[in-house]
Amino acid sequence: MPFKSILLAILMMYSVQGYTQNNIRDSLRIDSLKKVLQTQEDDTNKVNTLIELSKNLARSEHGENAFQYASNASLLAEKINFPGGKGKAVNLIGLIYRSQKNYPGSLHNYFAAIKIFEETGDNQQAGNTYLEVASILYYNVENYPEALQNCFSGLKCFEELGNNWEIADCHLLLGMIYNAQGEESTALKNLLEALKTFETIGDSIKVAYTDNVIGELYRNQGKYEQALQTHFVALKFYEALGSRGPNFGVAWTYGEIGEVFEKLGEKSLIEGDTLSASEKFAQALTYYERRLNLERVGNMGPSESSSNDLGNIYMQLSKISSPDIKAQRLLIAKSYLEKGLQASMAMGNKDGIKLSYQSLVKTDSMLGDYKQAFEHYRLYILYRDSLVNETATKKSLQLKMQYESDKKDAAAKAELQERNLIIAAILLLGAIALLVINRQRLKLKYRQKLLEQDKLRVEQEMESATEQLKMFTQNIVEKTSLIDKLEQQVKANEYNADKNQLIEELSHQTILTDDDWLTFKALFEKTHPGFFTKLKEQANDITVAEQRMAALTRLHLTTKQMAAVLGISPNSVNKAKQRLRLRVNLKPEESIEKLISEI
Numbered sequence: 001m002p003f004k005s006i007l008l009a010i011l012m013m014y015s016v017q018g019y020t021q022n023n024i025r026d027s028l029r030i031d032s033l034k035k036v037l038q039t040q041e042d043d044t045n046k047v048n049t050l051i052e053l054s055k056n057l058a059r060s061e062h063g064e065n066a067f068q069y070a071s072n073a074s075l076l077a078e079k080i081n082f083p084g085g086k087g088k089a090v091n092l093i094g095l096i097y098r099s100q101k102n103y104p105g106s107l108h109n110y111f112a113a114i115k116i117f118e119e120t121g122d123n124q125q126a127g128n129t130y131l132e133v134a135s136i137l138y139y140n141v142e143n144y145p146e147a148l149q150n151c152f153s154g155l156k157c158f159e160e161l162g163n164n165w166e167i168a169d170c171h172l173l174l175g176m177i178y179n180a181q182g183e184e185s186t187a188l189k190n191l192l193e194a195l196k197t198f199e200t201i202g203d204s205i206k207v208a209y210t211d212n213v214i215g216e217l218y219r220n221q222g223k224y225e226q227a228l229q230t231h232f233v234a235l236k237f238y239e240a241l242g243s244r245g246p247n248f249g250v251a252w253t254y255g256e257i258g259e260v261f262e263k264l265g266e267k268s269l270i271e272g273d274t275l276s277a278s279e280k281f282a283q284a285l286t287y288y289e290r291r292l293n294l295e296r297v298g299n300m301g302p303s304e305s306s307s308n309d310l311g312n313i314y315m316q317l318s319k320i321s322s323p324d325i326k327a328q329r330l331l332i333a334k335s336y337l338e339k340g341l342q343a344s345m346a347m348g349n350k351d352g353i354k355l356s357y358q359s360l361v362k363t364d365s366m367l368g369d370y371k372q373a374f375e376h377y378r379l380y381i382l383y384r385d386s387l388v389n390e391t392a393t394k395k396s397l398q399l400k401m402q403y404e405s406d407k408k409d410a411a412a413k414a415e416l417q418e419r420n421l422i423i424a425a426i427l428l429l430g431a432i433a434l435l436v437i438n439r440q441r442l443k444l445k446y447r448q449k450l451l452e453q454d455k456l457r458v459e460q461e462m463e464s465a466t467e468q469l470k471m472f473t474q475n476i477v478e479k480t481s482l483i484d485k486l487e488q489q490v491k492a493n494e495y496n497a498d499k500n501q502l503i504e505e506l507s508h509q510t511i512l513t514d515d516d517w518l519t520f521k522a523l524f525e526k527t528h529p530g531f532f533t534k535l536k537e538q539a540n541d542i543t544v545a546e547q548r549m550a551a552l553t554r555l556h557l558t559t560k561q562m563a564a565v566l567g568i569s570p571n572s573v574n575k576a577k578q579r580l581r582l583r584v585n586l587k588p589e590e591s592i593e594k595l596i597s598e599i
Helices: 003-039 044-059 063-079 083-099 103-120 123-141 144-161 164-180 184-201 204-220 224-244 248-270 274-296 304-318 323-347 350-367 370-427 429-492 497-508 514-527 531-538 544-554 559-566 570-583 592-597
Strands: none
Touching (some): 003 044, 044 063, 044 083, 083 103, 103 123, 123 144, 164 184, 164 204, 184 204, 204 224, 224 248, 248 304, 274 304, 304 323, 304 350, 323 350, 350 370, 514 531, 514 544, 531 544, 544 559, 544 570, 559 570, 570 592
């Protein structure tokens, strides 16, 4: 399970546990606040009561009413000119929107709250809200540059106040954001700074949490011994905390330790040391089973990652087992992976579903069940492409909404300015010349802004098209690789009609149809503008087939990959390339690849 997904799942799990523990207490508090509210006049006390009632409702099973009370608090605070209450109410609305996964609405209200807090000089609330914004941008929106900017704004507020606890929280989040951007040295610097502060102030829970985050970073760097040492320190803290610590702590750390041992086993396997690999995989299995046992007794919410990790480790162990034990372990692996798949489906976790199908492809292939492997591979591609399309669609929609919003705001502002100019012209005829000049300046600025927005939109659409073309090419490579592997495995066994049909079905999965070509060409033209026009300038009578060959050559595909895409033999690809050379009048010593790359 990806690093960031693990942390977000843990945070969500912790919130659910807190809700369960406080549910009864919150219900009593809600009834009490409602009674108090009935006797209060429209003053600051009533605003505070509304806010407190909204908070308690947000944590209860009647959370749908929380928004209404927070909105009432905001309206009343504005009516009686109580900016502090207004800021807290708007901030609470942002929190409620986040719980509903309405991140644009949440961010809009958080930024409005920050503006109020800064105007009233409330650095503590401003810093807290900046940190909340940075958290949404990191975990939910994945806008890392903006997340960094807001995290630094929060850090500045806390540094002015001298609040070491919150300063450490900022460094912890900065470390995770930098890690997500691949800036591991800067990430580690911030994480160690956070760890030092947590140790100084004696926050054992945050010390253990930060140690696990640092251990994850070490593991990704291949520093497995340092990773193990750091995770064991975290485990020691969580075990010492006992019931005073978060329920997920020990189970989470078991999983982290298991993943490090699994990486060590893979390393030993690559080096040819099967004895060491067997020992490391066995240790990984032990810690994965410990985590699963804790999950079963309620010390951590059910997680698809446990089943998937156990399935993968049994698959690894099968590689160094005797034939009879290998088959048993592969069946156990498949059983766990299927449980992980069911858990991911129940949670609606498409990324987890994709990873489960990917692992099942490997297990089925090792078991010799090639038809099932192909079916799981088809589903893996389906979910992978679905995730890519969702991301692209979401990004495109966000860009469109932002563009339209900016355009509307700019137009409204220009219209307001124009109306003001007309009124001013009527009242003060002597200022007509000055007002006209000002109006022209605003229109020019408005046009320039629209041009800049259009340019930004085109650049972002270009980026999106490039990513989709990259995924298209990657899909080709992956499909070709699987086909080769399955063909070799099938051909190594006894020949029969069913296996021949399977090879035939696999081969047809990579042929670029006319519809595929139109989709591919549209993406290609976005990422390589003018390519086909320039190609026709080189050879006015170039055929569609030769255009396809030129485009695939521009993507640096191998001859074998081109053959798989076009549904022809590698020898036919070479002949097609030769025809393309003749078409563009290329000399024998000149390279067709070089010519195509320069177009």
